[in-house]
Amino acid sequence: MASTRRAAGFLANMGSSHRRNVIKGRQTMATLSIPVYGGLARGGSSSSDEDNKVDPDIPFRMPPPNNGFGNTPNKAEVYANDELWDLLQIHEGLSDQMNQRQQDTKSSAVLPGKDPGAPSLHDLVLQTVQEMDDTASRDSANQANQEEDKDDDSSIARAKDSIIAIASDVDGTLLSSKQRVHPRTEAAIRKAVSQVDSSNNANDSGHKKLQYFFPATGKTRKGALDSLGPEIRELLSQLPGVFIQGLYCIDSNGNVLFEQKLTAAAVEKAEILAEKHGVTLLGYDGDSLYSNKGGDPTLCAEIHEKWGEPKPTSISSLAEHANGLHKILFVLQDKATLTNTVRPDLEAMANENDATVTQAIPTMLELLPQGCSKALGVQKLCQSLGIDPGTQLLAIGDAENDIGMLEMAAIGVAVGNACGMAREAADYVMDETNDEGGAGAAMEKFSPLGR
Numbered sequence: 001m002a003s004t005r006r007a008a009g010f011l012a013n014m015g016s017s018h019r020r021n022v023i024k025g026r027q028t029m030a031t032l033s034i035p036v037y038g039g040l041a042r043g044g045s046s047s048s049d050e051d052n053k054v055d056p057d058i059p060f061r062m063p064p065p066n067n068g069f070g071n072t073p074n075k076a077e078v079y080a081n082d083e084l085w086d087l088l089q090i091h092e093g094l095s096d097q098m099n100q101r102q103q104d105t106k107s108s109a110v111l112p113g114k115d116p117g118a119p120s121l122h123d124l125v126l127q128t129v130q131e132m133d134d135t136a137s138r139d140s141a142n143q144a145n146q147e148e149d150k151d152d153d154s155s156i157a158r159a160k161d162s163i164i165a166i167a168s169d170v171d172g173t174l175l176s177s178k179q180r181v182h183p184r185t186e187a188a189i190r191k192a193v194s195q196v197d198s199s200n201n202a203n204d205s206g207h208k209k210l211q212y213f214f215p216a217t218g219k220t221r222k223g224a225l226d227s228l229g230p231e232i233r234e235l236l237s238q239l240p241g242v243f244i245q246g247l248y249c250i251d252s253n254g255n256v257l258f259e260q261k262l263t264a265a266a267v268e269k270a271e272i273l274a275e276k277h278g279v280t281l282l283g284y285d286g287d288s289l290y291s292n293k294g295g296d297p298t299l300c301a302e303i304h305e306k307w308g309e310p311k312p313t314s315i316s317s318l319a320e321h322a323n324g325l326h327k328i329l330f331v332l333q334d335k336a337t338l339t340n341t342v343r344p345d346l347e348a349m350a351n352e353n354d355a356t357v358t359q360a361i362p363t364m365l366e367l368l369p370q371g372c373s374k375a376l377g378v379q380k381l382c383q384s385l386g387i388d389p390g391t392q393l394l395a396i397g398d399a400e401n402d403i404g405m406l407e408m409a410a411i412g413v414a415v416g417n418a419c420g421m422a423r424e425a426a427d428y429v430m431d432e433t434n435d436e437g438g439a440g441a442a443m444e445k446f447s448p449l450g451r
Helices: 002-014 016-024 026-032 081-107 121-160 170-174 183-197 221-227 230-236 264-277 297-305 335-352 374-385 400-408 420-425 438-446
Strands: 165-168 212-215 241-243 248-250 256-259 280-285 288-292 313-315 327-331 355-358 364-369 393-397 411-414
Touching: 121 411, 165 170, 165 374, 165 438, 170 221, 170 393, 170 438, 183 212, 183 230, 183 438, 212 230, 212 241, 221 230, 221 241, 241 374, 248 374, 256 374, 264 280, 264 327, 264 335, 264 364, 280 297, 297 327, 327 335, 335 355, 335 364, 374 393, 374 400, 393 400, 393 438, 400 411, 400 420, 411 420, 411 438
Parallel strands: 165 212, 165 393, 288 313, 393 411
Antiparallel strands: 241 248, 248 256, 280 288, 280 327, 327 364, 355 364
16 A cells, blocks of 8 residues: 555656546557666656667566557657656556565465456556546535635625515524524524614614514414514514515504405315315414314314414304405325325316415415415515615525525525425525524524624
8 A cells, every 4th residue: 555655646746747648548558568668767868779778677568459540659659758757656666566466366366267467557557547536526626616605605795795684484494393482593583673673774884784674474473473472572563574475464563565365266165175185274364363164173273272373263164254365274184195185186276266375384285365475475575665685685484485585585594494495495504403593593694683
């Protein structure tokens, strides 16, 4: 191994052009067979006839057959004297290893049909050169990736300077898997609200402070604020927000800025589909939830007890709710059936009834009015507040229903627990999950909170 390392050292000193000659000259090397040095003397070059005589003490190997490929070039046509000197150095560096391998081969038994010979010097040189070139290629690729990462980081850093607003999902983002707010995320929310409340929109360094922070969630407004706990609820109660998957947007005074509801036909067909598949339905109208008579009482209770939404009111039929519904949840504990059986039927029905389907939680599908989404709600609220989402908004999320918002924002960040589609849509994916304060870490890293 020591001799191999020495050979690698000699090859490294040859320079890239010399190494390329070794690679390109594989047939030529076979012709030269490396040990043929003619009259080349160490430490200099030679051009006289006397110098070019073959040293009888150095083994001479005949060139291989031409094989019809034209005249085989000799060493003088391919290599300069300094290159041949490098090859001599390689030979000396590998000679110990060659001798040892030959001795090992002679002393070991040879099985019938097996190659008894040790690798030739030619093969060893090519192997060493190839390993060096492979390493160089890997280093070059790594350097290119690092440069690309630097460019991405630089682009995000420039975008960060313009951020004045944060829109964050709630379930799976601000809330942990235990429906609690991680201390790091809570601290970031407090700092964000403090900056928003500040009348001074520039700090000592001249950078803008955060001007807006708002939740962007599939929950009702009441459910979102209650889920975040009494202290955070109090902080956010006077701020604008995007609720019910962008179908119910309000300003800081509680006024409705934008809303959209399902058609009566879509609600009616949803009930028929739910009965067919044995799925529990929950209808949303502002901060009120409704369940139909065929719903599973356990699942209806869970939407309040586990997910923090208002308690559903049981009615005979969702289609009979005169005020209309913003969205309908299809709830089923069997995730595979919900995904593979219910969703295709629901999407087909939605396409025929001016509706669309999205998902935020694995056991729930959501039926929304056609063309509506959380992203549309965020866009409507930003328009009302004078925010350019493409240059001034930081969006944070984790699920399929966050994709449009992440793509639209100047900086879209997925927390570490995000689904594959959300990660793909994001500009940056946090290492930290929602259980590790990923949303808080994102606010610190990409918004004025980190200045």
